[in-house]
Amino acid sequence: MEAAGLFTLYLAVFLAGMFTLKKGLAILSGHAMRSWIYACINHPVKAFMAGILFTGILQSSSAVMVIVIGLVSAGVISFKQTIGIILGTNIGSTFTTQLITLDIGSLMIPLFIIGFICFFGGILLKKELLIRMCAVFFGLGSLFLAMSGFGQLAEPLSKMQLVSELLLYTNEHALAGVFSGTVLTAIIHSSAATVGIIMSFLNADILSLSAGIAYVLGANIGTCITGLMAAAGANQEAKLTAYSHVWVNIIGVAVFYPFISYFSSLAEQLSSHPDVQLAHFSLIFNVISSLALLPFANAFGSFVEAFSALFNRGGQS
Numbered sequence: 001m002e003a004a005g006l007f008t009l010y011l012a013v014f015l016a017g018m019f020t021l022k023k024g025l026a027i028l029s030g031h032a033m034r035s036w037i038y039a040c041i042n043h044p045v046k047a048f049m050a051g052i053l054f055t056g057i058l059q060s061s062s063a064v065m066v067i068v069i070g071l072v073s074a075g076v077i078s079f080k081q082t083i084g085i086i087l088g089t090n091i092g093s094t095f096t097t098q099l100i101t102l103d104i105g106s107l108m109i110p111l112f113i114i115g116f117i118c119f120f121g122g123i124l125l126k127k128e129l130l131i132r133m134c135a136v137f138f139g140l141g142s143l144f145l146a147m148s149g150f151g152q153l154a155e156p157l158s159k160m161q162l163v164s165e166l167l168l169y170t171n172e173h174a175l176a177g178v179f180s181g182t183v184l185t186a187i188i189h190s191s192a193a194t195v196g197i198i199m200s201f202l203n204a205d206i207l208s209l210s211a212g213i214a215y216v217l218g219a220n221i222g223t224c225i226t227g228l229m230a231a232a233g234a235n236q237e238a239k240l241t242a243y244s245h246v247w248v249n250i251i252g253v254a255v256f257y258p259f260i261s262y263f264s265s266l267a268e269q270l271s272s273h274p275d276v277q278l279a280h281f282s283l284i285f286n287v288i289s290s291l292a293l294l295p296f297a298n299a300f301g302s303f304v305e306a307f308s309a310l311f312n313r314g315g316q317s
Helices: 002-029 032-040 044-058 061-073 080-092 094-099 105-125 128-158 161-172 174-188 191-203 209-222 225-231 236-270 274-316
Strands: none
Touching: 002 128, 002 191, 032 044, 044 061, 044 080, 044 274, 061 080, 061 225, 061 236, 080 094, 080 236, 080 274, 094 191, 094 274, 105 128, 128 161, 128 191, 161 174, 161 209, 174 191, 174 209, 174 236, 191 209, 191 274, 209 236, 209 274, 225 236, 236 274
């Protein structure tokens, strides 16, 4: 029970760190982001690059999706103009996954100290920029603190009967890993947190890489929940934007799922560290699935519209 309590605490620290980092970076980027998005939606490739950039800045594909859905709901941009951005967000979301694999746990204390200096310096000097920088350093420090905690708790948690049975089952049944990753990410609203937790089990040699990959595939579906919630009650164009994010990830997972063992072997050749292997797979998955759909952005948008219309007719009959 103590391990479960500490796990909950570290998860809260991780999510708080992500929120603080996201807020700090969002404020630093200013209100120009909406204008940048509007300026980039006249071509799918430009929108695609913008999606990668904005997600990298905000460290959250969900945050970018909420902004985009808001613009569509307000009638500023159309649903089809968002397809490129959506494809780009999937790649931009891998930045956080790569970041948390860095072995810079020793920098946690310096990051917090710099954050405190920025905070008090901002108050004393009345410099808003320093206070914004404080949020970034605190957020980074919290992420690495939580990842360190996850690593220490991996073995104690694996000895809990429910967790042990789930891990053993997903080691043998990849589909259960996909489902578990989807549910966990939908609950905590952070694919990065899900991946961070799975990395700790991989590093402790409790979970196989193939099972870890299955969890990552599920996390890509589960992260769509935020967009769906943002679009609830909005107009049809906004809902189509959220649906397209779901479809992008479902199609990608369906294509990659039969080849989990192959990509597991490929990732093992790219690094000797299990967490880095998983991060590399996440990057490969999102780059391939996004680039494969990009040339067909308009056709994909038409597919989402047609399927939604068919579903709505079926629900009304």
